[in-house]
Amino acid sequence: MEWFKKKMRVFLFVCLLFPFYSYAAKISLSISGKIEEHSAMLYFPDGRELPISIDASGKGELVVDVTEPVYVALGYHYISRTLLLTPDTDIQISFENKKIGERVAITGTGSQVNIYLNNGRLKAAEIDDMALGEKAFFLKMDSILNVNLQELDHAGLSEEINEMEKIRLKYFTCATLPSYPYFHMRIAKDSTYEASLEYWSKLQELMVMDASLLRYDEFRSFLVEAVSRVARKQYPESKSLDAVVRYVESEVKEPSIAEFLINKNVYAYVERYGLDSADAYCAVFDRYVKSPLLVKNFETLCNRWRKLSVGALSPNFNCTDLSGKKVSLSDFKEKYVYIDIWATWCGPCQREIPHLQKLEEKYHGKDIYFVSISCDKNRKVWENRVRAGLKGIQLHFVNGDTFMNDYMIKGIPRFILLDKEGKIISVDMSRPSDPKTIAKLDELLN
Known part of the structure; x- marks a missing residue:
């Protein structure tokens, strides 16, 4: 029993030293x-x-x-x-x-x-504010930041959270600063505008290469766009992603920041454009990105694109036509298939419709189907648009269909070209308005 008591005393002493x-x-x-x-x-x-x-x-x-x-x-x-x-x-x-x-x-x-x-009172500089001249825009951002800091003071939060919020609010408020030159030229209709040295100085002042700031989504978003702007200015002869890679290689010494920027940019590129011509970027990714989670996510993305390589069998789709009849990709056999993914609310989609109709007329009777598939959430809106004068094969995705996810479609319109066996020719085919489309279809059909 005495032995047990000694053990218990030791255990309690340890608990006091190292509480759970x-x-x-x-x-x-x-x-x-x-x-x-x-x-x-x-x-x-x-x-x-x-x-x-x-x-x-x-x-x-x-x-x-x-x-x-x-x-x-x-x-x-x-x-x-x-x-x-x-x-x-x-x-x-x-x-x-x-x-x-x-x-x-x-x-x-x-x-x-x-x-x-989440009370909706915190504000950031908005797109319309970018019509202001530089100095007025800077003053506007400072004014908004001061209002946000006053809101923070009134919140009565702990000192630790207050300090975190001051950092977050700085980048939250200045979110539009990297894109100011682009939007100012367009909103103010000032084609002669060039960003001043003061602008670039202010931008780079906020581009702090401190890994601890990666905890803030606002900082991460700001840094990605700011680096893109500065890199394109520094390397004007390079393509956008090439400029970012060169900037990271020459300017970013903090490994975690470099990893973040390379992962963000290369992942976004491959997600949008696939693996064609991406070998050099994948090599850069391998050199900089070491996080097991980020590596796994990128490999998953690459594997999805490999399933969409030229000659691979296309994923299927499940749709209904205007009458409600079920239609799938397997219904379009022994002809080429040119697929248009669109929606009634999409302006660029609407602008392509007349060009698509001209293609349908030009290749009428040829071995090709032109299939338009709407991703409208509201089927009734789609039905009304079709009845208002759309011709050709008009379909609407069945709820839960995975075709857009399978093709990793993030924006519309999107065009896809398949061969007579349902195999992929192009996962991102040129638009009907692009002369390359007629050239490609002539090559296949004539």
């Missing part, structure tokens, strides 16, 4: 109204994405390991909310689906800072 802490943040979601999706997503600065499953009643919960304050983005259906999680966060977030962008209720431990982050 629970480093976990808890988020509970409650969605009323129509449940559009059965999961929300939590996005972390390091690239992690954690899903929050939502049940049939609209409830969801997630416990996350958190050892220090961290900003995350909560995404659900087209809406994103900024949250700050700490080791003792235990918040409940509820919203009505139809008003998700207007009113969100946040309660529980840690609600104070998250209500402040």
